[in-house]
Amino acid sequence: MADMTFDLTHGLKVGESVNLEVGLRELTSGDYIDAQLAAEKVIVQDGKAICYTSDVLYGLELLVRQVEYIGKVKGPISVKELRKLHQDDFTMLQVKASELDQMIAEALAERGRS
Template sequence: MAGTRIDVPLIHGLKIGEAVCKDAKLREATAGDVLEAQEAAERLMMVPTQNGVEPMLVVSPSRVGVEVLRRQIVSIGDVSGPLDLKLMHRLHPEDLNLLLAKSEQ
């Protein structure tokens, strides 16, 4: 995308109130987006070690991808990005996959 924005027509759209928003806009991810996404995807877990169990920060790669994507979303319909994670959960899987594929171009 190289600093540009791209329009992504969604297949199923995102229902917000009575409206179904089918027009999404993405922008290129920044280093800040990636760093924030990695931090948001960290979870403190108790991990077995040779000395018993110790706390460790564990990062979910799939969560990092979603966190970067939600920061890349400029808008879906009249809703400005970054898109709230609760709204991301409401996307149809086909639309989520479409947004992920376009964000990687």
Template sequence: MAGARITVALIHGLALGEEVHKEVTLREPTAGDILDAQEASERLMMVPTGDGGVEPMLVSSPSRSSMEVLRRQIVSVGDISGPLDMKMLRKLDPEDLDLLLATTGNLNAGSINQVQQEVGKRGRDGGGRPDAD
């Protein structure tokens, strides 16, 4: 399923200018998409220490990371090329956002299942390790 793409019809569409775009093409995420999304979701925060002080720490937001991956998976919205920036993603109706998240979840799960099936076909096992299932 490498490189799989899927087209989704939005319920409400994304209004850009005077045009409302209702067709979104999504693709599977790459490792680079995931790494970039994780980095983009990090914020430097001052957190309390055990001795009553504070120290800087990078804190990641799982919801922001999910949105960052989603925006990178968008190949196009109508005739607009992706990835979308967060400003454009925020313009989506919540129902359309839920639809895209559900679709990418299924697309990503399909990729994982495909990889697991391919590994199974190759007869991969724990490589002789006693603790491997």
């Protein structure tokens, strides 16, 4: 069950079909852990291995995990599928994910006040 649904303007094309409806869900602790691990890169600098986490990749990894579905495409989607979106749809997906996160934060704050 999605926590938020909306339609993309251009959609995600898979084969001949264009998928418009998006379902977003609340992230779990596991999602945060998996996104962190996926965003880590090991680089060698001055002969020493250093673990580096890309904030951009971390944000993208969270976003793809938050997508429950886009039409018939079940989530989590991949960053590769995310790249196929029109820039307007990508922006809308980011905005809606932020709105969902804000609604969840407000609901938690309300629970703390009662």
